[in-house]
Amino acid sequence: MKLYDAARAPSPRRVRLFMAEKGLQNLEVVQVDLSKKEQHSDWFKGINPLGTVPVLSLDNDIHIAESSAICRYLEELQPEPNLLGGDSDEKAMITMWLARVEQYLWLPIHESFRHSHAFFKEQTQITAWAPYAKQQAEKFMLFLDNHLSQHDYMSCDRFSAVDINVLCVIEFARVIDLRIDKLVNFLAWHERVKARPSYLA
Amino acid sequence: MKLYDAARAPSPRRVRLFMAEKGLQNLEVVQVDLSKKEQHSDWFKGINPLGTVPVLSLDNDIHIAESSAICRYLEELQPEPNLLGGDSDEKAMITMWLARVEQYLWLPIHESFRHSHAFFKEQTQITAWAPYAKQQAEKFMLFLDNHLSQHDYMSCDRFSAVDINVLCVIEFARVIDLRIDKLVNFLAWHERVKARPSYLA
Numbered sequence: 001m002k003l004y005d006a007a008r009a010p011s012p013r014r015v016r017l018f019m020a021e022k023g024l025q026n027l028e029v030v031q032v033d034l035s036k037k038e039q040h041s042d043w044f045k046g047i048n049p050l051g052t053v054p055v056l057s058l059d060n061d062i063h064i065a066e067s068s069a070i071c072r073y074l075e076e077l078q079p080e081p082n083l084l085g086g087d088s089d090e091k092a093m094i095t096m097w098l099a100r101v102e103q104y105l106w107l108p109i110h111e112s113f114r115h116s117h118a119f120f121k122e123q124t125q126i127t128a129w130a131p132y133a134k135q136q137a138e139k140f141m142l143f144l145d146n147h148l149s150q151h152d153y154m155s156c157d158r159f160s161a162v163d164i165n166v167l168c169v170i171e172f173a174r175v176i177d178l179r180i181d182k183l184v185n186f187l188a189w190h191e192r193v194k195a196r197p198s199y200l201a
Numbered sequence: 202m203k204l205y206d207a208a209r210a211p212s213p214r215r216v217r218l219f220m221a222e223k224g225l226q227n228l229e230v231v232q233v234d235l236s237k238k239e240q241h242s243d244w245f246k247g248i249n250p251l252g253t254v255p256v257l258s259l260d261n262d263i264h265i266a267e268s269s270a271i272c273r274y275l276e277e278l279q280p281e282p283n284l285l286g287g288d289s290d291e292k293a294m295i296t297m298w299l300a301r302v303e304q305y306l307w308l309p310i311h312e313s314f315r316h317s318h319a320f321f322k323e324q325t326q327i328t329a330w331a332p333y334a335k336q337q338a339e340k341f342m343l344f345l346d347n348h349l350s351q352h353d354y355m356s357c358d359r360f361s362a363v364d365i366n367v368l369c370v371i372e373f374a375r376v377i378d379l380r381i382d383k384l385v386n387f388l389a390w391h392e393r394v395k396a397r398p399s400y401l402a
Contacts, residue, residue, distance in 0.1 A: 065297050066301065073289055076289040089263055092265045096265055103308065104251075
C-alpha cells in the first residue's frame with residue numbers, strides 16, 4: 001500500500017489523522033507537490049484521472065481516490081477503534097454527519113477559496129460566489145456550535161471520523177479568514193480534539 | 202420505520218430505487234410537500250433541522266437524514282443484494298464513485314438549478330454561478346461517458362448505488378436543460394438501467 005499525500009492540503013490530512021487514530025503506521029508515503037501542480041501531471045493522472053489527492057494505491061493496483069473511500073477501506077482493514085460507527089444506528093448517524101459536513105462546510109469553504117484566491121487566478125473564478133459560499137459555511141458553523149452546546153462530539157457523543165473532517169476543514173478555513181473565534185462550544189470542542197495525539201499526524 | 206419522501210425530488214428517489222432493488226417494501230411513507238415548503242415547517246424541523254428530504258425515522262426515534270446515510274442503514278438491515286459493495290475493494294471503489302458523483306455531478310446540477318430557477322427567486326441567487334456549475338457538470342458527464350466506453354456500469358462492472366445516484370441526477374438535470382443526448386455510451390447505460398424493474402419506484 002502506498003499513500004499519495006500532500007502535506008499542507010486538508011483532504012489528505014483527514015486520512016493521516018484517521019490512520020493515526022487507528023495506529024496504522026509505516027505506510028509508504030509519496031508527496032504530491034500541489035504548488036507545482038503535480039496532481040495534474042501525466043504520471044499522477046494514471047493514478048487518479050481527476051487529479052485529486054489523497055489516493056491510496058493497493059498492492060493489487062487498485063487506486064482509491066477520495067478521502068471518504070480511503071477511510072472506508074482502512075476501517076474494513078482495521079475495524080477497531082472504529083471511526084465510522086459500531087452498530088447500524090451509529091453507522092447511519094456518522095454517514096449522515098459526514099454528508100452534511102461535506103456539503104455544508106467543506107465544499108463552500110473549498111469553493112470560496114477556489115474562487116477568490118490569487119493561486120487560482122489563471123482559472124475561471126466566479127468572484128460573486130466566494131462571499132456567498134463563505135456565508136453558507138458560516139451558517140453551518142453556527143448550526144454546529146448549537147449542536148455542540150448539547151454534545152461533546154459531532155456525532156454519537158464520541159470521537160469519530162466526523163470530528164476529524166470538521167477539524168481539518170475549520171483549520172483550513174483560515175485561508176478565507178473564516179474562524180470559530182466567537183463560537184464558544186466550537187472552541188471547547190476544538191481544544192478537546194486538539195488534545196488527542198493524532199492531532200499532529 | 203417511516204420514510205419522509207417527496208415524490209418528484211431527486212434525492213428521495215435514490216432511496217426508493219435502493220429499496221426497490223433490495224425488495225424492501227411495505228414501509229410507511231409520508232409525503233412532504235416541497236411546493237408548499239413543508240420541509241421548512243416546524244413539525245418537519247423537529248425531524249430534520251436542516252429541512253431536507255429524505256429522512257428515515259426509526260422506531261427508536263432516531264431520524265436519519267441524507268440519502269447516503271439512509272442507504273447505508275438499509276444495506277446493514279438487508280445486506281443482499283448489496284449495492285454498496287461486497288468485499289473491501291468494492292466498498293472502497295463504490296464509496297469513491299459515490300463521492301465523485303456527489304461533488305462533480307449532483308451538487309453542480311443542484312446549485313445551477315437553485316441559482317437560476319424562478320422557484321428560488323425569493324432567496325439570494327448568484328446568477329453567474331448557474332452557467333459555471335452547469336459547465337462543471339457537463340465536463341464530468343463527458344468523463345463518465347468515457348468511463349462507460351470501457352464499462353457497462355459506473356463502478357465495479359456491475360449495478361450498484363452509484364448507478365442509482367447517477368440515474369436520479371441525470372434525469373433531474375433536465376430542469377437545467379442538461380442532457381446526455383450526444384453521449385453514446387451514457388445513453389446505452391441509461392437504457393440498461395431503465396430496463397430494471399426498480400426504475401419505476
